[in-house]
Amino acid sequence: MPNLETAIQAMYWAADSDQVGYSQSDRYNIVIKGPGLYNSDCSWLVKKCLEYAGFDTGDMSYSGNTVSSLVKKGWKRIAPTGGIPKDGTVLVGNGHVALQLHDGNLGQASIDENSGISGGRAGDQTGNEVNTRPYYNYPWTDWLVWEGEQDKSRVVQLYAINGTAAQDWHLMKNKDASYTLINRACGLALDVRGGGKTKGTIVQLYPKNNTDAQDFLLKQIPKTVMPYGKKGTITFDPPAARPWVLVPKIAVDMRVDCVNGATKNETRLQLWPRNYSLAQAFGILDHMNGYVTLVNCGMPSLALDARAGGK
Numbered sequence: 001m002p003n004l005e006t007a008i009q010a011m012y013w014a015a016d017s018d019q020v021g022y023s024q025s026d027r028y029n030i031v032i033k034g035p036g037l038y039n040s041d042c043s044w045l046v047k048k049c050l051e052y053a054g055f056d057t058g059d060m061s062y063s064g065n066t067v068s069s070l071v072k073k074g075w076k077r078i079a080p081t082g083g084i085p086k087d088g089t090v091l092v093g094n095g096h097v098a099l100q101l102h103d104g105n106l107g108q109a110s111i112d113e114n115s116g117i118s119g120g121r122a123g124d125q126t127g128n129e130v131n132t133r134p135y136y137n138y139p140w141t142d143w144l145v146w147e148g149e150q151d152k153s154r155v156v157q158l159y160a161i162n163g164t165a166a167q168d169w170h171l172m173k174n175k176d177a178s179y180t181l182i183n184r185a186c187g188l189a190l191d192v193r194g195g196g197k198t199k200g201t202i203v204q205l206y207p208k209n210n211t212d213a214q215d216f217l218l219k220q221i222p223k224t225v226m227p228y229g230k231k232g233t234i235t236f237d238p239p240a241a242r243p244w245v246l247v248p249k250i251a252v253d254m255r256v257d258c259v260n261g262a263t264k265n266e267t268r269l270q271l272w273p274r275n276y277s278l279a280q281a282f283g284i285l286d287h288m289n290g291y292v293t294l295v296n297c298g299m300p301s302l303a304l305d306a307r308a309g310g311k
Contacts, residue, residue: 013025089145278296
């Protein structure tokens, strides 16, 4: 099911990574979040971001048929107003296409390193061939707003501690001593995707639905553990220093785990068998206001976070 937030994050990737430059002549090879260097133009980049997020873009191939193609696939065409379009709006006008992002900014492929439209080197040579900037009126002739259904899930990740509501969690205690974790910024619950029970199942944010997929047991790990695949033991002393693990009620032999044991910004979370690694261990910072922050013990500067505030 399509997800506007995924499309928005794809555009942020294209603008921030320096892997995507501008060129109309070799725009077709771009792979969103791929490993290589690519080129694109304005309409093709928006098309690929939408497709990456699960949208059917139909015959969309250039700015001139963007409106007609997307309207056939569930987008509503509206006249631009004097305000800021809502996040995820496709902006079209005078041969240009862009995507509205968060915080009043838009994302776009603009021009190559030679101030031209074709023949530039792959990748962003200037740091501005693909860019984000505050919304402006190009001028736009059309705004396209998604009116169909979309995936209601949002990304939960590890991210540098920043003191925002995106990293505040309300631990809602259930009658069976499990907890439902509600994010303060968006009101969504920590959730095991699809109620999965196998290793590698993604942990996400999703509207509260009172299912076991959103219930977790909080357990302190033993004082001394021997992490799987590691030599020696780890001892936590005093006992109060022992970190916690999140045990999904739906699969009690699993733990909430950092993908690939990674310790960097935007690391996703998954279910994985218990291994006593720090990728499965969290410290709980109680703000004494009904909310806590969960800090990963593998990298204490990273906290459980709702990407983009769960928007």
